[in-house]
Amino acid sequence: MPLYWVLRYTSGSGQADTESEEYDTHMQRMVDISDKGETVRIAVASGRIRLKEDTVAKLKNKEIKKGDALACAEVAAILAVKNTPDVIPMCHPVSIDAVEVEPSIEEGGVRVAVTVKSVGKTGVEMDALYGLSVALLTIWDMVKSEEKDETGNYPHTCIEEIMVEKKEKQLLMTETDIHP
């Protein structure tokens, strides 16, 4: 029974609005986390963008015309992590206590790992995955002119292997616990 009707009943309004029942919706819902305790939560997401060897070489030598692609991706990803619940509809807003974005140039592309740490009631894997996606898209955007063919298409470029590498809960230890 949806939360609204429960509230209606518990406050004694008793009589259901029968007309509204005929609409059987697969209702969207942000699940209730209000009774959950707070713990330290860490999530690491990683993925990669496949690039032309020539582009990879230019990235290594910092020869990309639009600027430092990896620095730009790091900043974009950190800003994105903090905006996850504004973009992914059912995500809860959480405190973001630390973010790290670690791009590494490898053969045939760039791999990025995003680590998010939070003290809160729900996991942060969506926040890490969203930051990671923005990092990879920003790299794509920065190397567009290197990756395009003569028709403006990208026959080679591809984002892939986006996964959650690790998710952990830890006991919350504040400064007061450590130095009482």
Add this chain to the structure above:
Amino acid sequence: MPLYWVLRYTSGSGQADTESEEYDTHMQRMVDISDKGETVRIAVASGRIRLKEDTVAKLKNKEIKKGDALACAEVAAILAVKNTPDVIPMCHPVSIDAVEVEPSIEEGGVRVAVTVKSVGKTGVEMDALYGLSVALLTIWDMVKSEEKDETGNYPHTCIEEIMVEKKEKQLLMTETDIHP
């Protein structure tokens, strides 16, 4: 006396900046809630949009050209609730722990109820009211071509009866309280 001057005095800067006093402003202010304790807070807001009978029938039969109007309104409203303090200037940012958007087709329109649950220092009625407004406006937007007359105007469409149905505070009980 405004907060800033209080701080000035308590830190002993003593001498008031007399020139600034001649501007008697009805100053905007986000009231101070820093000394309030945290409780569970629930608010339910409801309201309705008046539509043509023909549009109501199309909504029931999912024949709206732009897509599933009620599903779209639910998603838009949930995203909106999380953004309330970015839109309503003096609203405090609060944790949003649960949102439910419940549209119900009734005679002559659609009624929507939005329930917001938070653990925090201040009520969430503005958040519920804002989510509700966005839900109703999204429905309007989705049925625009059904509601417009030949001049592009809306002689019939109207949003009304936007009220706070219920506001409650509850004792905060976390998992640890329940299963110690």
Add this chain to the structure above:
Amino acid sequence: MPLYWVLRYTSGSGQADTESEEYDTHMQRMVDISDKGETVRIAVASGRIRLKEDTVAKLKNKEIKKGDALACAEVAAILAVKNTPDVIPMCHPVSIDAVEVEPSIEEGGVRVAVTVKSVGKTGVEMDALYGLSVALLTIWDMVKSEEKDETGNYPHTCIEEIMVEKKEKQLLMTETDIHP
């Protein structure tokens, strides 16, 4: 036939992905306005918030504790108008060339009219309606402590009569047309 499949066919990829067809979605869609010409478009939306007589008197005398409620509502509404397509999912981004927010204190409440002017391909009634809703909600937020009863509820406060007053298209005349 959806836009994507049309593109597939016109570019000769011929073979439909048969598996995907079994999902019959009431797909959301932002309708295509790319072939529409640009005209001047004006929309006026109006609505009102019902308030206690006492609150209305305080608004007239600028005695609201949180600050100048109507000035705050004007600013919030103008900012909101510019954000409409970020909130109402299927709204198109349009150029916003002028906005005016006109609150008027009347018996038993405040009436607000929002006028939006744009040069573009699609009407701006949703932008005016959204700005109006934010203006009325901001007024509510500014007079919360005046309107609340002892349980924190709002038995009297209500937003109503939100309508599109007028929508017009005009021929576009730029400075160059007028002073050639």
Add this chain to the structure above:
Amino acid sequence: MPLYWVLRYTSGSGQADTESEEYDTHMQRMVDISDKGETVRIAVASGRIRLKEDTVAKLKNKEIKKGDALACAEVAAILAVKNTPDVIPMCHPVSIDAVEVEPSIEEGGVRVAVTVKSVGKTGVEMDALYGLSVALLTIWDMVKSEEKDETGNYPHTCIEEIMVEKKEKQLLMTETDIHP
């Protein structure tokens, strides 16, 4: 030579600020598109999320607990497309004239195609790619409890094959061209 110094010289300030030259930055830059003509631009991006067979079956039968995952992904993606230049740092703001999000359930996952149409000075492939990424992440978020193992991790879930399927420029034809 950066734009700023060019402007300095053309306006005759002649004397360079020599001290500033010692910082050799790989400067970020939003490339100049002001002299480009406007054309109709279309981009289609597609990609997929790999899911457990069980989750795929629940998606088909609309048995996902959090709501209609695909409708939610469509709405999230359309909102995201309109926000691309707020997220991808060097992207230009463009008019978004049409968006379509087409999820299709297939063996072992969901494939999504996002089509963006714009009349403007620069391509919209980043906008389509960003909308697509948000659609796939929203599906992941909606099926989290179906995909998680007992440790809260996602050994199976993966986003992959994110590519630009097609990018096209077309001659701009407005209503006035077609019906003069």
Add this chain to the structure above:
Amino acid sequence: MPLYWVLRYTSGSGQADTESEEYDTHMQRMVDISDKGETVRIAVASGRIRLKEDTVAKLKNKEIKKGDALACAEVAAILAVKNTPDVIPMCHPVSIDAVEVEPSIEEGGVRVAVTVKSVGKTGVEMDALYGLSVALLTIWDMVKSEEKDETGNYPHTCIEEIMVEKKEKQLLMTETDIHP
């Protein structure tokens, strides 16, 4: 006479709402630019942040703990420029066709110049000034631990000399004009 009343009269509703006239507001207003022609507009804003000599040396040697402060400031400023009308209430949304952020380390601090280029109906000096402010604040944030004294205060740090260096209008020349 405000725009709304003009519209009322021209559409013949004749009878003024007399009650509303008693509220004499200094109404906020986004001025009407709908009849202005489009030209190329350029604005350059510059300003500086005063820093400790030690911090300046660390910036030069890229030894700031939080990361590359100037690259971060460039990205933040470019994103900010695109958001100006969401932050400065009466600013019009404009097309942003090029942005360049040029930090230069000088004696006793960092000077930043931001150049914005737009094709549109109104100047972009506010957009350049806002981008500049965000660049300088980002530098401050990146060197916080270097600038703070032992009480966490900043006796030395100061942002100053924020000015519009140059504002220009140019004739609009598109590719079609140049290569007909």
Add this chain to the structure above:
Amino acid sequence: MPLYWVLRYTSGSGQADTESEEYDTHMQRMVDISDKGETVRIAVASGRIRLKEDTVAKLKNKEIKKGDALACAEVAAILAVKNTPDVIPMCHPVSIDAVEVEPSIEEGGVRVAVTVKSVGKTGVEMDALYGLSVALLTIWDMVKSEEKDETGNYPHTCIEEIMVEKKEKQLLMTETDIHP
């Protein structure tokens, strides 16, 4: 050693990805505050905008054409404070418990002080500085037509003396502590 690698080691994946090490990045990073305790934090930032004497007189007499500049600046600044971590890349999201914006007209300009109060793990000086910057820029925008010379330039206008006036930590005392 970056957070990500630490996590890799502690979870025993042992083998480092050697290829990624050749990229020596000055990595951006949002520092980890998860183990900090919560205290009341207050920051006051102040600064001024230099204006023509004529403009200052018009501000005093509320004769600015675009509306009440100081009221508009107050609202813009309060909204901005709440958005600081969306704009300044490495800022942590914090609870904003009170904001006050205090403009004072003085000789040759307007001085603004912004006070931010938060209960949290990290200081709020960047939030106060950002709100202050937005207040000063909004004043500039409101008096543009008063300050411009005949070429559209601003030879006189300048934002300066942006400093952190005070930063304090206080013991957290909630209602429950005071009235047990």
